[in-house]
Amino acid sequence: MMYKTCLNSQHIELGGKMVDFGGWEMPLNYGSQIDEHHIVRKDAGMFDVSHMCVIDIKGGASQEFIRFLIANDVKKLNSKGQALYSCMLNENGGVIDDLIAYYLEDDFYRLVVNAGTTRKDLEWISKQSEKFDISINHRQDLAMIAVQGPNAISKTYQAIPGTEEICKNLKPFNATSIGSLFIARTGYTGEDGFEIILPEKSAEFTWKMLLESEVKPCGLGARDTLRLEAGMSLYGSEMDDSTSPLESNLGWTVDLSDEDRDFIGRKSLENFKSRGVSYTIYGLILNDKGVIRDHQRVITDKGEGEVTSGSFSPTIGKSIALARLPKDCSGECNIEVRNKLLSAKIVKPPFVRNGKILV
Amino acid sequence: MSDIRDDRQYTKTHEWVIDNGDGTFTLGITDHAQELLGDMVFVELPASGDQISSESEFCVVESVKAASGVYAPSDLEVVEVNESLEDEPELVNSSCYDDGWLVKFKSNDLGELLNSDEYQEVVDSE
Numbered sequence: 001m002m003y004k005t006c007l008n009s010q011h012i013e014l015g016g017k018m019v020d021f022g023g024w025e026m027p028l029n030y031g032s033q034i035d036e037h038h039i040v041r042k043d044a045g046m047f048d049v050s051h052m053c054v055i056d057i058k059g060g061a062s063q064e065f066i067r068f069l070i071a072n073d074v075k076k077l078n079s080k081g082q083a084l085y086s087c088m089l090n091e092n093g094g095v096i097d098d099l100i101a102y103y104l105e106d107d108f109y110r111l112v113v114n115a116g117t118t119r120k121d122l123e124w125i126s127k128q129s130e131k132f133d134i135s136i137n138h139r140q141d142l143a144m145i146a147v148q149g150p151n152a153i154s155k156t157y158q159a160i161p162g163t164e165e166i167c168k169n170l171k172p173f174n175a176t177s178i179g180s181l182f183i184a185r186t187g188y189t190g191e192d193g194f195e196i197i198l199p200e201k202s203a204e205f206t207w208k209m210l211l212e213s214e215v216k217p218c219g220l221g222a223r224d225t226l227r228l229e230a231g232m233s234l235y236g237s238e239m240d241d242s243t244s245p246l247e248s249n250l251g252w253t254v255d256l257s258d259e260d261r262d263f264i265g266r267k268s269l270e271n272f273k274s275r276g277v278s279y280t281i282y283g284l285i286l287n288d289k290g291v292i293r294d295h296q297r298v299i300t301d302k303g304e305g306e307v308t309s310g311s312f313s314p315t316i317g318k319s320i321a322l323a324r325l326p327k328d329c330s331g332e333c334n335i336e337v338r339n340k341l342l343s344a345k346i347v348k349p350p351f352v353r354n355g356k357i358l359v
Numbered sequence: 360m361s362d363i364r365d366d367r368q369y370t371k372t373h374e375w376v377i378d379n380g381d382g383t384f385t386l387g388i389t390d391h392a393q394e395l396l397g398d399m400v401f402v403e404l405p406a407s408g409d410q411i412s413s414e415s416e417f418c419v420v421e422s423v424k425a426a427s428g429v430y431a432p433s434d435l436e437v438v439e440v441n442e443s444l445e446d447e448p449e450l451v452n453s454s455c456y457d458d459g460w461l462v463k464f465k466s467n468d469l470g471e472l473l474n475s476d477e478y479q480e481v482v483d484s485e
Contacts, residue, residue, distance in 0.1 A: 017397075028397070028424075029397060032397075032398055033397055033398050033423050033424070034398040034400075034423065221397065221423065221424065225423060289401055289445075290401055290403070290421070291400060291401050291421045291426060293425075293426060311423055312400040312401075312421075312423045314423075319400075319401075338419070338426075
């Protein structure tokens with residue numbers, strides 16, 4: 001039995017090709033994954049991401065708890081609605097999950113975590129919270145729609161009355177609310193747009209209003225190639241319980257500046273940092289024809305590594321990948337594809353941002 | 360519903376084969392297979408003249424989603440490959456039974472293949 005989001009019947013009505021996505025029945029595409037990818041780069045597309053998990057943390061000790069729970073520091077969020085990307089680590093510095101934390105009130109933070117890790121995360125968060133006077137509310141009553149693309153904002157304004165008024169001064173990585181709609185200027189595509197968190201009962205109506213305004217439905221297939229072009233990490237691919245953020249090119253999300261903040265995993269990270277890590281994530285562009293796939297072996301001038309996410313870039317028209325490679329490798333490398341070596345160039349991600357090729 | 364044509368034969372591994380009547384056969388992948396794979400971005404083909412043994416993987420079709428092997432239905436010799444797929448792999452999606460063919464080959468013994476009804480059963484059982 002697979003979980004279904006409240007928009008499931010909409011996906012089927014729109015011809016979505018439904019697949020098992022970490023236990024959820026989700027649309028892979030509605031026809032062509034590549035067309036949907038281009039729509040988000042050039043116009044506006046929307047994704048049902050209601051399978052993602054919203055966790056509300058409330059109570060006087062909320063800030064103190066989240067500063068203990070995650071590797072980035074929510075203390076630097078100084079205006080309500082501001083968001084922060086972070087990893088949640090175990091004691092060994094491995095990544096339990098990556099998440100977005102929103103500062104909503106002094107006694108109210110909202111966490112958005114991955115779908116596939118929901119149960120593990122909830123158990124972990126609940127266990128860690130024992131010494132803190134807070135409440136944890138898993139918001140299973142909420143849906144989430146990501147509207148992404150250069151025209152995403154204007155089409156959202158057109159689709160949902162009142163949003164322009166409330167969002168016109170909304171900066172990237174900030175959120176605001178209108179009634180029961182929570183609107184964040186965030187995303188996972190490398191384009192501008194909103195992620196809208198809303199009650200399940202309003203989701204179908206809102207989805208249809210967005211369709212009316214010619215926001216095209218896009219499947220999770222396109223979401224993956226878009227995030228890969230944007231150089232964004234995927235939990236389970238670029239990071240997992242056994243790798244630290246320092247080995248995943250996510251050192252920028254770790255805040256060690258407040259020496260008194262003893263967050264989970266800090267000691268391990270400091271050890272890694274003083275010893276120096278030997279691998280991190282780089283980007284690859286295939287020179288030859290073919291497609292790079294996950295887990296393929298990469299041979300660089302500094303030693304061997306492994307592809308963490310490989311696919312085809314519809315925007316560039318070539319295969320691209322993220323790979324965990326020896327630090328300071330550069331230039332050309334070889335990738336082992338079906339017993340052959342294909343040549344690729346090592347680059348610094350992102351590959352594409354805001355519709356433009358950067359590599 | 361995927362398209363299955365009754366003018367040709369099929370394999371359990373979702374290839375189709377048609378007799379060209381001049382001693383050669385043409386092979387491609389079925390509508391069901393292209394639908395499962397989604398948008399094609401690369402097709403790796405053998406070279407003309409290659410001798411291939413039965414059931415070996417002799418082409419690879421790659422979609423955004425996955426790479427999938429194409430298998431030889433019998434011992435065969437490749438006589439022509441579809442060169443237009445180098446620049447337009449998407450022909451395998453838009454025209455899998457016509458313009459999106461993969462190879463032409465000669466074979467002394469094509470062996471037992473499936474007719475369209477039998478192939479329909481294979482698809483239905485998946």
